[in-house]
Amino acid sequence: PVAPTESKGCTEVDVAAALPTREGWSTPLTLYKNCWLRTHTLNRFMLVQDNFKPRSDDIILATHPKSGTTWLKALAFTIANRSSYDFADHPLHAVNPQHLVPFIGAVGGDLDYIETIPSPRLLSTHLPLSLLPPSLSTVGCRIIYLCREPKDSFVSRWHFDNKMSKGNYPINLDEAFAMFCEGCSPFGPFWDHYLQYWKESLARPQEVLFLKYEELVFDPVKVVLKLADLIGVPFTQEEESSGVVEKVVKLCSFNELSSQGVNQTGSVERVGGKILIQFSSLFRKGKVGEWVNTMSKEMGEKLDILVEEKFKGSGLMF
Ligand code: A3P
Numbered sequence: 001p002v003a004p005t006e007s008k009g010c011t012e013v014d015v016a017a018a019l020p021t022r023e024g025w026s027t028p029l030t031l032y033k034n035c036w037l038r039t040h041t042l043n044r045f046m047l048v049q050d051n052f053k054p055r056s057d058d059i060i061l062a063t064h065p066k067s068g069t070t071w072l073k074a075l076a077f078t079i080a081n082r083s084s085y086d087f088a089d090h091p092l093h094a095v096n097p098q099h100l101v102p103f104i105g106a107v108g109g110d111l112d113y114i115e116t117i118p119s120p121r122l123l124s125t126h127l128p129l130s131l132l133p134p135s136l137s138t139v140g141c142r143i144i145y146l147c148r149e150p151k152d153s154f155v156s157r158w159h160f161d162n163k164m165s166k167g168n169y170p171i172n173l174d175e176a177f178a179m180f181c182e183g184c185s186p187f188g189p190f191w192d193h194y195l196q197y198w199k200e201s202l203a204r205p206q207e208v209l210f211l212k213y214e215e216l217v218f219d220p221v222k223v224v225l226k227l228a229d230l231i232g233v234p235f236t237q238e239e240e241s242s243g244v245v246e247k248v249v250k251l252c253s254f255n256e257l258s259s260q261g262v263n264q265t266g267s268v269e270r271v272g273g274k275i276l277i278q279f280s281s282l283f284r285k286g287k288v289g290e291w292v293n294t295m296s297k298e299m300g301e302k303l304d305i306l307v308e309e310k311f312k313g314s315g316l317m318f
Pocket of ligand 1: 063065066071155253286287
């Protein structure tokens, strides 16, 4: 079930020329329908809303970037396919989790390819709900959404973009922070992203599971049980008593995944070689509250105030 990973060749887009575009992250971002997308991905993602055909039994892993997407993909894939693979000889030993669940519309997840996947499909996206087809809600697609405490999310983004840029930390922290707080970060504004899925989870609680990275870190067993229920493959009593849930957690843990050879040495190039995604950079620290080692206390306070303002009255808190 491994999706093709190589690009058909992303082209720079003409439409981007007419839209606001900003430099500052590892690649330029363009504001499309209130969402900042990497300019070189615009052509692909603009197609998704009108051309992706959701099926009622789709399971979509929707994540704000740098919230643990790689981890969630590993967990959901392992849970959904646990009757097909032995833990000792598992695809996660040879394939980066990002390549086990295709991103809708992205490289490796072309809409034509997505259409050929048999049901039930396990798919993923970083797109906000507002850039996905409205029929996703009406046909009842199940969604597992993952976000993260914004300070940790920002810090994870900043380190990752620096590594992608191939230079020696060329992205200025203060400028990146200012952009993040203005909402200008890949797939941002982050608050719109979180709130759209939050509201969807309130409207469709049986079909939309809203998760935070912190819940996964503090109680992975509990989250794995919830994931299996939502995916429609709950653990049997026998599985629970024989430790299968714990085996899933261990297989997908930071230590296990980051020590696989493919995740230590594998990489893919994008944008004609301008950026390099080393799989090792998808596994940095994997900690909660790690922002203190990169951001100042003042920056932290500023972001906390913004977060409080943006989420006020929604019921969503960090
Ligand atoms: P840090 O940069 O804070 O370490 P994404 O997969 O959405 O790009 O998110 C990347 C973040 O998830 C990184 O956070 C990374 O270390 C963390 N991560 C990746 N795999 C993980 C795992 N198995 N357990 C915990 N955290 C993980």
